[in-house]
Amino acid sequence: MKILVLNAGSSSLKYALYETTPEAAASDSDRLVSEGLIERVTEMKDALREAFDELTPLLKGEVIAGVGHRVVHGGSFPGAMVIDAAVEQAIDELSALAPLHNPRSLAAYRAARAHVPDAVHVAVFDTAFHQTMPQHAYAYAIPPRFLEEKKIRRYGFHGISHRSVALRFAKLQGKSPEDFRVIICHLGNGCSVCAVDRGRSVDTSMGFTPLEGLVMGARSGDMDASALLHLIIREGEDPAALLQMLNNESGMKAISGISNDMRDVLSAADSGNERARFAVDAFCYRAKKFIGAYLAAMNGADALIFTAGIGENSAAVRAGICAGLDSLGIALDAELNSAKLPGARPIGNSAIPVWVVPTEEQVTIARDTLGCIHSR
Numbered sequence: 001m002k003i004l005v006l007n008a009g010s011s012s013l014k015y016a017l018y019e020t021t022p023e024a025a026a027s028d029s030d031r032l033v034s035e036g037l038i039e040r041v042t043e044m045k046d047a048l049r050e051a052f053d054e055l056t057p058l059l060k061g062e063v064i065a066g067v068g069h070r071v072v073h074g075g076s077f078p079g080a081m082v083i084d085a086a087v088e089q090a091i092d093e094l095s096a097l098a099p100l101h102n103p104r105s106l107a108a109y110r111a112a113r114a115h116v117p118d119a120v121h122v123a124v125f126d127t128a129f130h131q132t133m134p135q136h137a138y139a140y141a142i143p144p145r146f147l148e149e150k151k152i153r154r155y156g157f158h159g160i161s162h163r164s165v166a167l168r169f170a171k172l173q174g175k176s177p178e179d180f181r182v183i184i185c186h187l188g189n190g191c192s193v194c195a196v197d198r199g200r201s202v203d204t205s206m207g208f209t210p211l212e213g214l215v216m217g218a219r220s221g222d223m224d225a226s227a228l229l230h231l232i233i234r235e236g237e238d239p240a241a242l243l244q245m246l247n248n249e250s251g252m253k254a255i256s257g258i259s260n261d262m263r264d265v266l267s268a269a270d271s272g273n274e275r276a277r278f279a280v281d282a283f284c285y286r287a288k289k290f291i292g293a294y295l296a297a298m299n300g301a302d303a304l305i306f307t308a309g310i311g312e313n314s315a316a317v318r319a320g321i322c323a324g325l326d327s328l329g330i331a332l333d334a335e336l337n338s339a340k341l342p343g344a345r346p347i348g349n350s351a352i353p354v355w356v357v358p359t360e361e362q363v364t365i366a367r368d369t370l371g372c373i374h375s376r
């Protein structure tokens with residue numbers, strides 16, 4: 001059957017059409033029929049019309065059975081959900097917690113439903129995988145009423161990616177995710193590290209929103225909340241402008257003064273640009289600290305895994321992060337790390353093996369959608 005995957009970003013729409021069945025999904029033989037990226041999207045309904053114009057001839061009259069929507073914030077949903085009126089309302093309410101993301105997903109859902117009203121529409125959440133975090137990992141150390149009444153807690157994101165990578169790694173070993181403790185570094189425009197203990201997320205670096213944790217392309221990651229309150233209370237800065245600054249004007253973009261794109265920053269650092277070098281060092285150092293933290297959280301690990309745009313492609317960043325971790329059992333093989341090979345591969349045969357495993361977000365969304373259709 002045909003499953004359409006939609007991933008609505010802040011100004012883009014990624015789509016992918018799969019031909020799959022439960023048997024194909026179980027044996028990794030689902031087929032990608034077509035995929036596309038529409039950029040500079042202002043109205044989701046125009047982007048969806050463009051996507052359907054591309055896809056309709058490829059369907060040759062076959063219906064789209066399901067549409068899987070990537071939804072960044074799923075609150076306390078522990079897994080994918082068929083979107084009915086109650087789920088739609090919940091996603092809408094969660095827009096307050098993810099104003100940059102959830103409204104776009106909802107707009108994409110509503111536009112897609114107009115095109116394929118008879119398909120089963122499924123929300124696949126980035127937060128769901130992290131619902132297994134224990135309270136000592138997800139609760140902030142503030143009075144409990146903020147958790148109970150305002151839902152202020154760590155949710156974690158990139159869950160679809162972390163789950164797909166943990167599963168792929170286990171399959172490559174001929175085992176199940178329950179057999180491993182892995183630390184996964186998802187390093188893309190957004191970046192997060194996740195501790196996956198026997199298939200369950202037990203901690204991750206992003207928190208209440210995708211802002212917490214690592215230095216990212218344009219996001220600051222961790223900083224002392226009171227510095228921001230100082231700017232608001234004592235310096236009269238506008239809170240909304242600060243939120244925009246932290247999410248869009250910070251991270252590598254701010255500290256390098258060059259770009260939020262790691263390729264640009266790395267090439268400037270290679271040409272001797274001091275700020276670019278400092279930015280790369282800051283990026284690697286923050287990631288390294290989280291790896292150390294999660295080794296402690298899980299009393300070790302069976303693998304360290306890199307994924308996403310930077311994690312899969314940048315030998316230099318992987319080397320920067322792993323440098324000086326040999327006393328913790330992590331060391332890269334310089335030759336394996338720098339080999340430009342596609343696909344999953346080991347890049348360090350240390351006591352804790354180091355791997356690159358490409359993220360499989362799209363096909364995971366398609367499979368979750370298929371799973372929801374079959375369990376209805």
Ligand code: ADP
Pocket residue numbers: 187188189190217260261262263264266308309310313314
């Ligand atoms: P998104 O989070 O939007 O899905 P990606 O996972 O595609 O993003 O990652 C984008 C990041 O990956 C960018 O910073 C880009 O510079 C970086 N990247 C892609 N290829 C390389 C490469 N060969 N070397 C270094 N960085 C790379």
